[in-house]
Amino acid sequence: HRGDALERDLADRHVVVSAGGTREALDPVRFLGNASSGRQGFALAAVAAARGARVTLVAANAELPDPAGVDVVRVVSAVELRDAVHRAAADADVVVMAAAVADFRPADTAAHKIKKDGTAPAPVPLTENPDVLAELVAARRPGAVLVGFAAETGDDTATVLDHGRAKLARKGCDLLVVNAVGPGMAFGQPDNAGVILGRDGSERVLERAPKHVLAAAVWDAAGALLAKSHP
Numbered sequence: 001h002r003g004d005a006l007e008r009d010l011a012d013r014h015v016v017v018s019a020g021g022t023r024e025a026l027d028p029v030r031f032l033g034n035a036s037s038g039r040q041g042f043a044l045a046a047v048a049a050a051r052g053a054r055v056t057l058v059a060a061n062a063e064l065p066d067p068a069g070v071d072v073v074r075v076v077s078a079v080e081l082r083d084a085v086h087r088a089a090a091d092a093d094v095v096v097m098a099a100a101v102a103d104f105r106p107a108d109t110a111a112h113k114i115k116k117d118g119t120a121p122a123p124v125p126l127t128e129n130p131d132v133l134a135e136l137v138a139a140r141r142p143g144a145v146l147v148g149f150a151a152e153t154g155d156d157t158a159t160v161l162d163h164g165r166a167k168l169a170r171k172g173c174d175l176l177v178v179n180a181v182g183p184g185m186a187f188g189q190p191d192n193a194g195v196i197l198g199r200d201g202s203e204r205v206l207e208r209a210p211k212h213v214l215a216a217a218v219w220d221a222a223g224a225l226l227a228k229s230h231p
């Protein structure tokens with residue numbers, strides 16, 4: 001049975017997982033953030049450790065305890081997360097980017113708490129954050145497996161899956177786990193559902209289940225790619 005903790009199919013592998021949501025400081029006490037709880041990434045780290053991997057978990061603002069047997073690096077911002085992921089990824093067999101990384105950050109962080117003064121608030125200029133997954137793809141080492149996550153809502157022009165397929169092609173990673181998000185779905189929930197899209201065109205549907213079940217399916221897919229590239 002795949003996912004069984006006794007099956008140490010990831011032994012001798014180093015895997016890196018990012019989790020949680022980054023915070024981009026506006027001033028010493030305020031930030032732009034997102035609703036990611038970190039649960040899916042922590043489940044990925046815990047399952048990989050149970051399957052024998054050496055695991056580095058880069059955790060952004062997740063209020064969750066360190067999973068057993070996992071090396072946890074706590075970060076706050078996208079830039080900190082990027083540095084920690086690149087450091088850990090130098091010798092990694094698999095990197096799973098489950099973190100919700102802010103696309104933009106305030107161009108400047110105020111040194112002191114921003115005060116209201118009775119006039120209209122000033123707009124907050126933003127600047128783009130580095131795309132960590134894109135950087136990993138660009139610097140890819142032969143045989144390393146790169147996994148992205150995409151939380152999508154459908155819209156007038158495309159479904160969740162359409163967006164996912166386009167994102168996989170654009171990002172150039174090996175696997176993209178696509179989750180539908182919305183009220184009561186994915187963020188902060190104990191359960192998750194989705195589809196694992198492969199660069200080879202494969203699509204594996206994951207029914208709604210606890211996040212560790214989804215994590216096991218992700219490691220099954222990543223492990224299969226690793227077995228091909230690095231038997």
Ligand code: CTP
Pocket residue numbers: 078097098099100101102103129130131132133134147148149150151167
């Ligand atoms: N990601 C990243 N660095 C960023 C933004 C995203 O590494 N600055 C990673 C995420 O961790 C995720 C994947 O890229 O694994 C897809 O993130 P997503 O936000 O869905 O894709 P974007 O390319 O940012 O596209 P958009 O937000 O416009 O849909």
Ligand code: CA
Pocket residue numbers: 101102103
């Ligand atoms: Ca994004």
